[in-house]
Amino acid sequence: MIHIRSCRGLEELEACVQLQVDVWGYADGDVIPRRVFLVAQKIGGQVLGAFDTAKAGAARQGDAASMVGFALALPGVKTSSGQPVSYLHSHMLAVREGYRDTGIGRRLKLAQREDALERGIARMEWTFDPLEIKNAHLNLHRLGAIVRRYEPNFYGSSSSRLQGGLPTDRLVAEWWMDAPRVHSRLRPQTAEMPNEAVQGEAEQGATVEVEVPAAISQWKADAGTRDQAAAVQTRNREQLQQAFAQGLAIVDYRLDADGSGRFVLAPWSEP
Numbered sequence: 525m526i527h528i529r530s531c532r533g534l535e536e537l538e539a540c541v542q543l544q545v546d547v548w549g550y551a552d553g554d555v556i557p558r559r560v561f562l563v564a565q566k567i568g569g570q571v572l573g574a575f576d577t578a579k580a581g582a583a584r585q586g587d588a589a590s591m592v593g594f595a596l597a598l599p600g601v602k603t604s605s606g607q608p609v610s611y612l613h614s615h616m617l618a619v620r621e622g623y624r625d626t627g628i629g630r631r632l633k634l635a636q637r638e639d640a641l642e643r644g645i646a647r648m649e650w651t652f653d654p655l656e657i658k659n660a661h662l663n664l665h666r667l668g669a670i671v672r673r674y675e676p677n678f679y680g681s682s683s684s685r686l687q688g689g690l691p692t693d694r695l696v697a698e699w700w701m702d703a704p705r706v707h708s709r710l711r712p713q714t715a716e717m718p719n720e721a722v723q724g725e726a727e728q729g730a731t732v733e734v735e736v737p738a739a740i741s742q743w744k745a746d747a748g749t750r751d752q753a754a755a756v757q758t759r760n761r762e763q764l765q766q767a768f769a770q771g772l773a774i775v776d777y778r779l780d781a782d783g784s785g786r787f788v789l790a791p792w793s794e795p
């Protein structure tokens with residue numbers, strides 16, 4: 525059974541650091557150290573862990589040994605109508621290989637949302653790589669985040685093995701956690717009762733779609749095909765920036781049967 529809760533004690537924070545290294549393969553200079561996890565907890569951020577309660581040896585070694593996922597968020601402040609407004613910037617979400625695609629990533633996001641709303645924080649942001657089809661599906665389609673900003677080479681060069689040496693272009697996800705569209709996305713869907721938010725946007729008529737080919741992760745991972753991945757990145761950067769300049773937002777993500785993905789852009793006025 526997977527149990528999700530706030531991390532406690534230095535050992536669990538150390539387990540987050542180790543999981544981060546295992547997942548991203550960062551060089552030392554890119555690793556977020558335990559101290560930052562600790563500070564995040566102290567200043568109103570979030571360090572949530574997913575623990576496998578059945579993991580062999582965990583009972584003997586303590587909870588840190590059973591950590592299979594974590595989410596780290598830092599508190600932020602924006603100005604809205606001249607007033608400071610608190611929000612959370614979710615900097616990392618990780619699930620250990622072998623535990624993925626069973627809903628743990630989504631559950632960590634939902635736990636972040638629950639904690640934030642209890643504290644009166646309605647907005648969460650995070651960045652994600654527009655070439656990562658799975659992340660885009662989770663963020664945009666399953667969670668109901670929207671995107672209005674494209675940040676080219678946001679972090680500069682990165683030692684992350686997931687980056688494949690490409691510029692660290694990022695989309696900024698905005699998760700308006702109490703908005704009707706998010707409530708609607710989080711409601712269980714059935715074939716008879718399709719998701720209202722998706723239906724509503726389809727009725728308005730989506731105006732632009734931007735495609736990410738299914739082979740993108742292979743192209744990124746293989747030095748011989750990295751140019752193809754770079755070409756998609758450049759093309760999509762131009763198309764998305766152009767659409768954002770026209771006032772459109774990414775409101776959904778569609779998966780095609782061949783494994784490719786499509787950003788769906790439409791006018792967005794909430795909240």
Ligand SMILES: CC(C)(COP(=O)(O)OP(=O)(O)OC[C@H]1O[C@@H](n2cnc3c(N)ncnc32)[C@H](O)[C@@H]1OP(=O)(O)O)[C@@H](O)C(=O)NCCC(=O)NCCS
Pocket residue numbers: 547615616617618619620623624625626627628629630631651652657658659661662666686779783
């Ligand atoms: C991103 C990550 C945290 C997601 O965790 P997870 O526990 O696997 O996520 P979930 O199981 O909750 O959701 C994954 C969704 O993607 C879908 N998915 C899996 N592989 C996919 C693929 N190749 N293409 C499209 N969707 C895919 C799953 O079916 C699931 O969707 P569903 O609920 O509609 O069926 C995890 O993959 C990870 O740690 N990745 C490496 C680090 C990373 O990229 N972190 C996020 C950026 S900071």
